[in-house]
Amino acid sequence: RATSEKCFLQITGMTCASCVSTIERNLQKEDGIVSVLVALMAGKAEIKYKPEFIQPLEIAQLIQNLGFEATIIEDHAETEGNVELLITGMTCASCVHNIESKLMRTNGVFYASVALATCKAHIQFDPEITGPRDIIKIIEEIGFHASVARRVPNAHNLDHKKEIQQWRKSFLCSLLFGIPVLILMIYMLIPAGEHRGTMVLEQNLIPGLSILNLLFFVLCTFVQFLGGWYFYVQAYKSLKHKTANMDVLIVLATTIAYVYSCVILMVAIIEKAEKSPVTFFDTPPMLFVFIALGRWLEHIAKSKTSEALAKLISLQATEATVVTVGPDHSIIREEQVAVELVQRGDIVKVVPGGKFPVDGKVIEGSSMADESLITGEAMPVTKKPGSTVIAGSINAHGSVLVNATHVGNDTTLAQIVKLVEEAQMSKAPIQQLADKFSGYFVPFIIIISTVTLIVWITIGFINFDVIQKYFPVSNFIKSWILVLGYLLVLLTYLLCVGFDVATWQI
Template sequence: MEATAAAPPTPIDKSPECRKFCHHGPAWEVVGTKAAELQSASCHCRSALLIVSPDVRPSLSPVSTTQSGAGAFLRGPHTRLIASLNNMSAISATFTNIWNSAALVSPSTGKVGLPSTEDEPLTAKPLTAKLGSETEKCELRIEGMTCGACVESIEGMLREQPGIQSIKVALLAERGVVEYDPNVWDPDKIIGEISDIGFDATLIPPTRTDEVTLRIYGMTCSSCTSTVETQVGAMPGVNSVEVSLATETAKIAFDRALVGPRELVDRIEELGFDAMLSDQNDVTQMRSLTRMKEIQEWRSRFWWSVAFALPVFLISMFWIGRKFYRNAFLALKHKTATMDVLVMLGTSAAYFYSLFAMCFAMFNPDPDFMPFVFFDTSTMLIMFVTLGRYLENSAKGKTSTALTDLMALAPSMATIYTDPACTQEKKIPTELVQVGDIAKIVPGDKVPADGTVLRGTSSIDESAITGEPVPMLKQPGDTVIGGTVNGLGTFDMTVTRAGKDTALSQIVKLVEDAQTSKAPIQAFADRVAGYFVPTVISLALITFIGWMILSSLMSDAALPPMFHHHGASKLAVCLQLCISVVVVACPCALGLSTPTAIMVGTGMGAKNGILIKGGRALEASRSLSRVVLDKTGTVTEGKLTVVGVAWVPADEFGDAEVHLATDVDAAALSGLTADGVTSRAALLAMVSSTEARSEHPLAKAVATWGKTLTA
């Protein structure tokens, strides 16, 4: 039958025999101005034609097809669609009488056509084209990974899925970034796939989000929650309000251009309740950075292992080690192998063989028979692996202290003016500071956000951010950086950047991204780690089979001493050798060494004021030959010290030749000054006492030096 053009076609009624193969409702969606459909006598919705070529000249012969079904084909120049959807086939074609372009697209997959000039059968082909041009990205927190094989299992599982553009997983930072086609995937679906293979995944909200969580105190019934939802929801810019009486929290989605968190807090307080910003995101980030959850978990498991190592009970094997067994089962379920599989194989083989040998000895008629068991092997192995996990997570937490130190630079509270005349002050959490606020900075305060000086002057210590050792004088119009420390002056500032947009937050983000980035060598190590576990298991089996064959061929006298232990059978010794191969491979240093080096290197660099942008830059630094330093604060402590003293009479100060004495001892201080009355020691004591009341860095250096000499 020949396909003819229709403009546009109406939905085709599906026959009862066809409905069981097709989705309910229209299976395809017409996009464009004109389209044609291919029908068959047996099933109308079995196949469809798409018009994808614009301005087609009527010089081509019409496209013709045979009956659909087995052996069906399409003739003439056309574009074929490689797709399959519930036993349906779809083909796109050009027509001689179509001048405009149109497309027939699957609403569920958005699959596209591929050009062809040959006769094509009407059967579905495997999907080889990308599913769509749209791409979205989500960032996930993934917990439970212990080695490079875990990373490879996650990346390998998602990488082969249609609609996944790219997947990058950082082991030590426990973060993953997935680029996906939004027509096929969403974050919840990706999280579900990762959870199915034994890892806990949660979505990390975008940095610039218009959602806030508030803690509300004073609510006693559902009427209170309804009042908050109604009144706050009526505010301009508020999109949705969800209040929970049980947790005393409110999750509010709002338009940042129309309303801010402070207005939301003020509105709730006007209703008679106490409200404050929930610092849940920062607390979660801090806990994640310090790995407190993992540290406490593995420390607890290690001490429980020590308690049960001597009295070997069943609980030591299957309660403490249940996480290894659970993760190993989930990994094997999805045809992947991780370090947990090695631990499970080693401990299970030792435990169940010993259990079998013990039961066999109970029914053995020989009273002198002593079975060769090693219950302690399984228990001690779990204890040492648990200790390793505890030390590993402790190291992760210590390497992230640089980030926590940077985050601690920001003050917890800020003082702002609440009226245009700047006469009424109010202390608020720093998280509630917004762009355009006028903040008051008194001596010793930390600057809450980036901004410009509105009025007043002061000196600000910016060493923590810029490395400049000397406080910088700030006057009206000068910029100030959030997290820096004010000196003796008082000034007002206008906030220009707040929250995640401040320079301090950008530095924290830079260091965190650097710790999660992969060096080129790490990508190679991750690929090798994916084959590590199967290789170890293969070597263990080869060891077992090889020793079984050798022990049966060799005489008992020629066998190694381990075969001659009392009660040791050849099977038990060969099994012990097999378990030893598995056990020594459990630390998985191959997958941990590179990410550990990157995290430690970037963390220590940030702690010493050196910001490294990622693993690639860190790896490239090995070939550096020269380093350019912009100021002394980069390579010094940033603290001035007195290195010498010169004694010059006041009337000769301008003309006398100065001789600097770097070695000042008690003998040098015993002499008199130019007036012949005052001793040099007394003069230094007076100078240091005077300078001790000053906050200037030079004065502090003189005061400290004088106090040391006169002590």
């Protein structure tokens, strides 16, 4: 008797279930074709054939003759069954070795890796020979307990509520104290006139400290340590892992602006200056307001996208009724199992109002299926023996028995989720360029600012007259304070360039 082999084809050009039916029906008419399974969303076909009668290239040509493009998949890794299990009862490396060696000796298991620290096992297998239920049974036979590591929507890194709340709090706090700062900034733009010096906010409370600078100091302090708290946390985490991101640059610029303004104000008070100096207390509040707003809106957008993905995942049934049937399709035994444990070839019973747990073909009974959540079809679709059903669709009325053809990650619903995830993870060329650029941007800004400071210090020690030429003040300390002030302006300007980079990434 001729032995059968298996090949996998990538098929493009399929648009609906009718295309799948056309390919399966026509291929099964050919000599040497044992079975055909076509996945619409994945665009793949799994074909068992007898090499004495037909070869994969000939099968691909037959599909092309039907009007589709077909290529042979050389790497079968993606077409193998995969399952992740949680294993309890392991105490040492010997337990890990026992499980791995037992599984690797099992027919149909290609790969088994067990991690003692996480109590998880990743297993690749041939779904035609074995499945998750059989693997769990083997593990339990040697004295351990195993269960499928379920994919819970809420634990799918899709919940952004905490981040939204954090950045909302940061934005509102920054805005609360930022609006008065903005009003004071507008006040500072009033053209200087004869009576400008006599205006209330310009008057000194004590020599060197005006009412305006005192208000700036109080408002900026609240923003710096309340509204900017999460920026400091993120910057600390980044530096802890020996990396520098935009949070580091934001914290660096705002902290320098705040500290510089405090220092220059203290110098003016100590020297009892007649006029209060120009400070940069207005810089941190404005930066924190706009950046926190951007982060808040960004996480809201992520949350909406993730919510759509979570709803897709929630369409999947959680349990399935696997039955054992007799020769006349009479039910001998029923068993409730997790949907992850359904194996290819299982007979699944679906009652009225229940969800179809897997893709398959009806072998007994007739009903109407609501596939609107999957296909968008408004009217229920008639299902009778030989009809295909889609995982996640709802059985309207009438119990049916379904032969599982696509299970786990091979179902149409799982493939839709996978495509959405891949779309979220994919990046446009301009975004890839921005990501690459931003990796070098922060170190570059810090280096260029440090080099600028060193150059001015060197010039000052060699010839201080140059410093006084560009910063014409009589006092030595005041000259260096002005140098630091202009360096801060440079750093803040380059930080704004960084915001443009962040805009490209969004």
